[in-house]
Amino acid sequence: MSDRSLLKNALKFARDRDLAINVIAGGSNVILPESLPGITLQIDTRGISYGPEEGKVVVAAGENWHSFVIDTIDHGLSGLENLSLIPGCVGAAPIQNIGAYGVEFANVFESLSALDIETGQWVTFDKSECRFSYRESIFRGSSKYIIASVTLLLDTVFHPKLDYPGVLEALKNEKVLLPTAKQVSEAICSVRREKLPDPLKLPNVGSFFKNPVISRDRFLMLRDQFPNLIGWEQPEGAVKISAAAVLEQMGLKGVSVGDAAVSTQHSLVIVNHGNATSTQVLDLAAKIQDEVREKCEVQLELEPTVLPLRWVFS
Numbered sequence: 001m002s003d004r005s006l007l008k009n010a011l012k013f014a015r016d017r018d019l020a021i022n023v024i025a026g027g028s029n030v031i032l033p034e035s036l037p038g039i040t041l042q043i044d045t046r047g048i049s050y051g052p053e054e055g056k057v058v059v060a061a062g063e064n065w066h067s068f069v070i071d072t073i074d075h076g077l078s079g080l081e082n083l084s085l086i087p088g089c090v091g092a093a094p095i096q097n098i099g100a101y102g103v104e105f106a107n108v109f110e111s112l113s114a115l116d117i118e119t120g121q122w123v124t125f126d127k128s129e130c131r132f133s134y135r136e137s138i139f140r141g142s143s144k145y146i147i148a149s150v151t152l153l154l155d156t157v158f159h160p161k162l163d164y165p166g167v168l169e170a171l172k173n174e175k176v177l178l179p180t181a182k183q184v185s186e187a188i189c190s191v192r193r194e195k196l197p198d199p200l201k202l203p204n205v206g207s208f209f210k211n212p213v214i215s216r217d218r219f220l221m222l223r224d225q226f227p228n229l230i231g232w233e234q235p236e237g238a239v240k241i242s243a244a245a246v247l248e249q250m251g252l253k254g255v256s257v258g259d260a261a262v263s264t265q266h267s268l269v270i271v272n273h274g275n276a277t278s279t280q281v282l283d284l285a286a287k288i289q290d291e292v293r294e295k296c297e298v299q300l301e302l303e304p305t306v307l308p309l310r311w312v313f314s
Contacts, residue, residue: 003045003060003148004115004122004148007041007115007146007148008115008120010039010041011115011117011120013039014038014039019038019039020037020038020039020308021038021039021040021041021117021143022036022037022038022039022040022041022143022307022308023040023041023043023143023146024040024041024042024043024307025042025043025044025061025062025088025089025091025092026064026065026087026088026089026092028087028088028092028199028205028206029087029088029092029096029205029206029303029304029305030205030304030305030306030307031205031278031281031282031304031305031306031307032278032307033278033307033308034277034278036307036308037308038308041146043061043062043089043091043146043147043148044062045060045061045062045063045148045149046060046062046063047059047060047063047149048060048063048068048071050075053153054156055077055153055154055155055156056110056151056152056153056154057072057077057151057152057153057154058149058150058151059090059149059150059151059152060090060091060148060149061089061090061091061147061148061149061150062089062090062091063089063090064088064089064090065083065086065087065088065089065090065092065093065098066084066085066086066087068080068090069081069083069084069185070084070185072154073181073182073185076156077154077155077156077181078154078155078157078158078159078181079103079107079108079152079154079155080103080108080152080154081160081181081182081184081185081188082100082101082102082103082161082167082184082188083098083099083100083101083103083105083188084185084186084188084189084192085188085189085192085193086098086100086206087199087206090150091147091148091150093105093150094109094112094130094132094137094139094147094150095137095139095140095147095305096135096136096137096140096303097132097133097134097135097136097137098135099134099135100188100192101161101163101164101167101188101191102161102163102164103161104132105132106127106130106132108152108153108154109127109130109132109150109151109152109153110126110127110151110152110153111124111125111126111127111150111151112124112125112130112147112148112149112150112151113147113148113149113150114139114145114146114147114148115145115146115148116144116145117143117144117145117146118144122148123145125138134210134211134213134240135210135303140305141305158180158181160179160181160184162179162184164191166191166195167184167187167188167191170187170188170190170191171183171184171187174187195265195266196265196266196269197263197265197266197269197271202263202271202272202273203271203272204263204269204270204271204272205270205303205304206269206303206304207244207268207269207303208268208269208270208285208302208303208304209243209247209268209285209288209289209300209301209302209303210243210300210301210302210303211240211241211242211243212240212241212243212298212299212300212301213234213238213239213240213241214238214239214241214298215237215238215239216237216238216239218239218297218298219231219239219241222241222246222296222298225296226245226246226249226250228245228249229241229242229245229246229249230242230245241298243268243300244266244267244268246292246296246298247262247267247268247288247292248267250291250292250295252267252288252291253267255284255287255288256273256284257280257281257283257284257287258275258276258277258280259272259273259274259275259276259280260272260273260276260277260280260281260283260284261273261284262284262288270284270285278306282306285302288300
């Protein structure tokens with residue numbers, strides 16, 4: 001039986017019994033409650049297909065993201081190297097439009113195949129239909145579709161994107177002047193391992209808050225308050241600021257609620273020191289949001305998905 005048939009059978013099982021449906025893959029970017037109602041489907045499909053068009057890759061949603069990135073590099077393709085070592089599975093990448101070190105998933109996206117839970121029909125989305133923006137897509141915050149596979153169009157000629165100083169510094173430390181895609185990937189991995197706590201050693205869901213986009217006037221006022229605040233120019237005069245820089249300069253590293261705490265290694269990461277509950281994690285997040293709103297007049301938005309986010313048949 002094919003993966004698609006198995007998925008349809010699972011949905012029929014849930015529909016026949018009026019069960020709510022929750023969908024996860026790697027679970028690296030979700031906040032889970034102590035129990036989930038209904039039926040939970042884990043997407044664990046495999047498969048990577050290259051060609052026939054140069055640079056085109058079709059990959060199953062359950063493939064590990066980082067392993068997939070390395071596989072594309074080994075096949076002589078580029079475009080994903082700056083997204084190396086991001087935890088999770090391929091199917092989650094379009095949901096959040098993952099991004100890092102100057103590259104977004106949408107840059108290389110062509111289309112995806114998904115199952116419409118309501119109709120039971122397979123549908124295809126192109127880039128415009130996904131409505132990608134900063135850490136957003138039509139799929140985020142919705143339980144209507146289950147992503148089955150993704151089609152990307154990667155570069156056959158390497159064009160490195162080295163705008164972030166930490167990446168350049170890592171390459172210089174290795175005395176690399178004209179890096180390959182593999183060397184950029186290795187540099188990205190080195191930077192991430194140095195900056196971010198390893199979720200396998202200290203449980204976390206990565207960056208917890210999005211970088212806020214604010215007016216230029218607000219940015220200049222905040223920079224007077226936080227001299228080391230980093231900002232990136234956006235369209236129409238807006239500025240995207242570093243949430244990590246704000247939290248660090250507010251002295252929020254190490255702040256905790258129960259076993260949930262802001263990482264002392266990176267201020268944008270909330271870690272679990274042992275037995276943190278989802279309530280403690282969300283209470284800590286709310287506490288941080290309240291302090292930032294009060295002192296900076298800036299609203300922080302959560303990056304991870306909070307479950308249950310489920311489809312209930314009616």
